[in-house]
Amino acid sequence: MLTISDLTYRLGPRLLFDSAGVALPERAKVGFVGRNGAGKTTLFRLICGEIAAEGGVIQLPRGARIGRVEQEAPGGDGKLIDFVLAADVERSALLEEAEQAQDPHRIAEIHVRLADIEAHAAPARAAEILSGLGFDEEAQNRALKEFSGGWRMRVALAAVLFSKPDLLLLDEPTNYLDLEGTLWLIDYLASYPATIVVISHDRDLLNDVCDHIVHLDRAKLQLYRGNYDSFARQRAEAKMLQAKFLKKQEERRAHLQAFVDRFRAKATKARQAQSRLKMLEKMESVEAMVDEDVLPFNFPSPEKPLSPPIIAMEKVAVGYGERTVLSGLSLSLANDDRIGLLGSNGNGKSTFAKLLGGRLEPLAGDLRKSAKLEAGFFAQHQVDDLNLDDTPYLAVQRLMPDAPEAKVRARAAQIGFPNVKADTKVANLSGGEKARLLMGLATFNGPHLLILDEPTNHLDIDSRAALAEAINDFGGAVILISHDQYLLEACADRLWLVADGKVRAFDGDMADYRKFVLDSARKSQRDGADKKREAQGGNGAEARRDAAKARKDAAPLARKVKAAEEKMAKFTGLIARVDLMLSDPRAFERNPAEATRLSQQRAELERALTATEEEWLDLSAELEAITAG
Numbered sequence: 001m002l003t004i005s006d007l008t009y010r011l012g013p014r015l016l017f018d019s020a021g022v023a024l025p026e027r028a029k030v031g032f033v034g035r036n037g038a039g040k041t042t043l044f045r046l047i048c049g050e051i052a053a054e055g056g057v058i059q060l061p062r063g064a065r066i067g068r069v070e071q072e073a074p075g076g077d078g079k080l081i082d083f084v085l086a087a088d089v090e091r092s093a094l095l096e097e098a099e100q101a102q103d104p105h106r107i108a109e110i111h112v113r114l115a116d117i118e119a120h121a122a123p124a125r126a127a128e129i130l131s132g133l134g135f136d137e138e139a140q141n142r143a144l145k146e147f148s149g150g151w152r153m154r155v156a157l158a159a160v161l162f163s164k165p166d167l168l169l170l171d172e173p174t175n176y177l178d179l180e181g182t183l184w185l186i187d188y189l190a191s192y193p194a195t196i197v198v199i200s201h202d203r204d205l206l207n208d209v210c211d212h213i214v215h216l217d218r219a220k221l222q223l224y225r226g227n228y229d230s231f232a233r234q235r236a237e238a239k240m241l242q243a244k245f246l247k248k249q250e251e252r253r254a255h256l257q258a259f260v261d262r263f264r265a266k267a268t269k270a271r272q273a274q275s276r277l278k279m280l281e282k283m284e285s286v287e288a289m290v291d292e293d294v295l296p297f298n299f300p301s302p303e304k305p306l307s308p309p310i311i312a313m314e315k316v317a318v319g320y321g322e323r324t325v326l327s328g329l330s331l332s333l334a335n336d337d338r339i340g341l342l343g344s345n346g347n348g349k350s351t352f353a354k355l356l357g358g359r360l361e362p363l364a365g366d367l368r369k370s371a372k373l374e375a376g377f378f379a380q381h382q383v384d385d386l387n388l389d390d391t392p393y394l395a396v397q398r399l400m401p402d403a404p405e406a407k408v409r410a411r412a413a414q415i416g417f418p419n420v421k422a423d424t425k426v427a428n429l430s431g432g433e434k435a436r437l438l439m440g441l442a443t444f445n446g447p448h449l450l451i452l453d454e455p456t457n458h459l460d461i462d463s464r465a466a467l468a469e470a471i472n473d474f475g476g477a478v479i480l481i482s483h484d485q486y487l488l489e490a491c492a493d494r495l496w497l498v499a500d501g502k503v504r505a506f507d508g509d510m511a512d513y514r515k516f517v518l519d520s521a522r523k524s525q526r527d528g529a530d531k532k533r534e535a536q537g538g539n540g541a542e543a544r545r546d547a548a549k550a551r552k553d554a555a556p557l558a559r560k561v562k563a564a565e566e567k568m569a570k571f572t573g574l575i576a577r578v579d580l581m582l583s584d585p586r587a588f589e590r591n592p593a594e595a596t597r598l599s600q601q602r603a604e605l606e607r608a609l610t611a612t613e614e615e616w617l618d619l620s621a622e623l624e625a626i627t628a629g
Contacts, residue, residue: 001024001025001026001027001028001060001061001064001166001167001195002023002024002047002058002059002060002167002195002197003021003022003023003024003057003058003059003060004020004021004022004023004056004057004058004059004221005021005056005057005059006019006020006021006055006056006057007019007020007021007046007053007055007056007057007058007221008020008053008054008055008056009039009042009046009051009053009054010054011039011042015219016038016039016042016219017039017043017053017056017219017220017221018218018219018220019055019056020056020216020219020220020221021056021221022214022221022222022223023223024195024197024212024214024223025212026195027193027194027195028195028196028211028212029189029190029192029195029196029198029209029210029211029212030195030196030197030198030210030211030212030213030214031198031200031205031206031209031210031212031213031214031227031228031231032197032198032199032213032214032216033199033206033213033214033215033216033228033231033461034215034216034217035217035460036430036432036460037430038216038217039216039219040171040199040216041171041199043216044068044169044171044197044199046058047060047066047167047169048066048068048169060167061166064166064167065163065165065166065167066165066166066167066169067160067161067163067164067165067167067168067169068160068168068169068170068171069153069156069157069160069170069171069173070156072576073149073150073152073153073156073576074144074152074155074156074159075144075145075152075569075572075573075576076143076144076145077143077144077145078143078144079140079141079142079143079144080130080135080139080140080141080142080143080144080147080155080158081123081126081127081130081140081141083144083155083159084126084129084130084155084158084159084162085122085123085126085162086159087159087160087162087163088117088122088162088163088164089163090113090117091114091117091119091122094110094113094114094119095114095119097110098110098111098114122162125162126158126162127140127525128525129158129161129162129188130155130158131521131524131525132181132184132185132188132521133154133155133157133158133177133181133184133185134151134154134177134178134180134181134344134345135154135155135158136524143565145565145568145569145572146565146568146569148572148609148613149572149575149576150176151176153175153176154176154177154181157170157173157176157185161188164193164194165194166194166195167194167195167196167197168192168194168195168196168197168198169197169198170196170197170198170199170200171198171199172199172200172201173185173198173200174200174202174205174483175457177483178344178345178483179342179482179483179485179488179517180343180344180517181344181345181483182202182205182483182485183485183513183514183517183518184517184518184521185205186204186205186208186209187514187518189205189209190208190209196209196210197214198210201456201459201460201461201464202483202484202485202486203228203229203461203464203484203485203486204484204485204486206227206228206461207227207228207229208227210227210228211225211226211227212224212225212226213226213227213228213230213231215231215235228461294462294463294465294466295416295436295466296466296469296470297416297436297439297466297467297469297470298414298415298416298440298470299439299443299450299470299471299473299474300443300444300445300446301446301473301474301475301476302374302446302447302448302475302476303446305335305336305448305475305476306335306370306372306373306448307335307370308332308334308335309332309333309334309335310333310334310335310369310370310373310448310449310477311332311333311356311367311368311369311370311373311449312331312332312333312367312368313329313330313331313332313362313365313366313367313368314330314365314366314367315327315328315329315330315364315365315366316328316329316330316355316362316364316365316366316367317329317362317363317364317365318351318352318354318355318360318361318362318363319351319363320351320360320614323614323617323618324363324501325348325351325501326348326351326352326355326498326501326502326503327364327501327502328501328502329352329365329502329503331496331503333356333449333477333479334477335448335476335477336475336476336477337477337478337493337494338471338477338478338480338491338492338493338494339477339478339479339480339492339493339494339495339496340480340481340482340488340491340492340494340495340496341353341479341480341481341495341496341498341503342495342496342497342498342506342513343497343498343499344499347498347499347500348498348501348503349453349481349498350379350453350481352498352503353377353379353451353453353479353481355367356375356449356451356479357375357377357449357451358375359377370448372448373448373449374445374446374447374448374449375447375448375449375450375451376442376443376444376445376447376449376450376451377442377451377453378435378438378439378442378450378451378452378453378455379453379454380435380453380454380455380457381606382438383431383434383435383438383458385603386426386434386437386438387426387596388425388426388427388592388595388596388599389425389426389427389592389596390425390426391422391423391424391425391426392412392415392417392421392422392423392424392426392437393408393409393412393417393422393423395437395441396408396411396412396415396422396440396441396444399441399444399445409422414440415436415437415439415440415441415444416433416436416437416440417433417436417437427592427595427596430458431457431458432458432459432460432463434458435455435457435458435459436463439452439455443474446476447476448476448477449476449477449478449479450471450474450476450477450478450479451478451479452471452478452479452480452481452482453481454481454482454483455467455480455482455487456482456483456484456487464484464486464487465486467487468486468487468490468491471487471490471491472490472491478491480492485510485514488510489509489510495508495509495510495513557619557622560619561616561619561620564612564615564616564619565616567612568609568612568613568616571605571608571609571612572609574605575602575605575606575609578598578601578602578605
């Protein structure tokens with residue numbers, strides 16, 4: 001399906017591909033792995049023809065269609081469902097031609113082709129994909145511009161999946177998904193009837209979907225048969241064998257060299273010494289397979305455990321202002337609990353975490369905490385709020401104002417920033433390093449409760465495994481929100497489901513939850529289809545009169561909703577412009593002060609967008625109540 005031969009490409013002085021080659025079987029599901037910065041995304045750009053290689057050939061069958069999610073989120077006034085349907089270019093073109101065609105023979109050909117590609121089922125298939133990625137029927141008929149960037153990236157993913165390309169290229173597709181969307185995507189890709197190449201740090205996706213792994217290492221590509229666990233096992237075995245061979249070769253070298261050194265000056269042994277010298281020169285050097293060391297995470301445990309329960313609540317309600325998000329919470333947390341929070345985005349997981357972490361006060365009910373309780377809180381969005389001119393050393397120093405420099409540097413090294421890395425500006429840290437810094441600061445004083453809200457977004461597979469070890473070694477309680485099944489399975493002792501305004505224990509493990517999510521998605525799709533059929537069979541005129549009256553009664557509120565939507569679109573557009581300026585890697589070199597100002601402006605715009613989205617949610621709910629009544 002895809003053949004790469006003698007590929008060479010440089011990015012500046014760095015050689016990303018050095019006569020690299022690989023041939024993928026037809027309909028293979030391939031996981032593309034390698035350390036961050038090795039060139040995985042660059043290879044996607046080479047395959048798509050966005051950039052040209054210095055040498056080599058990339059071959060695809062003639063006419064093969066490539067599908068890839070664009071880096072920029074889509075926008076505009078069009079509906080989500082229409083955007084996804086438009087991704088099938090052939091269907092759209094045929095439908096447009098069918099409206100204008102005059103020749104009966106051509107009209108017949110068009111309709112035959114539409115039947116061949118199952119065009120009649122396209123709306124249902126597009127709706128199914130959008131539903132799986134978290135968009136209900138009402139959301140599918142809203143404009144793209146009403147959604148934040150992360151949600152619009154989900155729509156872009158839906159469009160690519162709907163277009164059914166011959167080669168599907170996915171670059172970290174779970175980054176914008178919650179756990180439920182990730183579970184659906186894994187199930188969808190497992191039965192996808194074409195070739196897939198996916199870059200991902202999600203071990204479960206690579207295990208459950210992929211039947212081959214391509215490893216990019218030291219500018220070469222190597223194909224392994226099997227899923228990620230199989231690749232890791234083969235890689236480890238190869239390293240062991242190569243290490244043994246390397247040891248034997250070094251012993252042989254030492255033996256030959258000793259003979260040469262001992263007898264080179266003796267006339268009777270000179271010829272033998274010369275012979276062994278030639279043997280030394282001919283011995284091929286074996287390069288050891290050395291992976292980069294992964295720095296461990298180190299979360300200090302609390303000095304003294306607290307008496308359980310550290311948190312107890314009775315009929316607690318929590319929310320924002322007068323808007324209640326969760327209610328009837330009667331739960332308790334022990335000092336060594338490991339709780340994984342489940343539930344779709346928007347159901348209140350982060351709100352519940354803020355309640356536990358003391359960032360929100362209850363609106364009602366009784367919440368009791370241990371008097372000495374200290375909570376460490378990590379949320380992914382905090383990465384964007386870091387001071388770009390700061391350094392790990394300065395961040396640690398603020399928490400140790402009276403400590404000598406040596407102790408500050410030792411503590412910075414302990415959280416993953418040794419030597420000169422401690423003096424690196426935050427602006428020059430990778431996403432994973434920023435997340436590591438924030439986690440180190442959040443756990444600095446050994447909290448009794450550690451709350452981690454999507455901690456893995458910027459971490460590679462090995463770093464995620466190191467994070468799981470640190471969580472399991474931590475001596476306090478942990479609340480974990482993550483779309484990474486591996487992390488939840490490795491760390492969570494209990495699962496709590498946040499849904500329908502409640503938090504309750506989930507009876508089962510992650511395998512049970514996966515079945516629960518997929519069964520619920522299928523039931524929702526069936527119910528939606530049944531509802532549509534009922535609506536089509538009802539009294540259309542009466543329904544239209546009722547709808548017209550509801551629109552008239554709700555007109556003032558609808559104007560407020562529209563105004564909020566316009567504000568959201570404005571903020572989203574401004575954020576996109578700032579992101580575009582910040583995406584230039586030279587921005588910080590040319591004008592660090594301006595880049596810092598832009599970063600701060602982006603954080604302010606994000607907060608303004610969040611506030612406007614909450615206002616829009618309230619207004620929309622009120623409008624929906626009026627129109628529904």
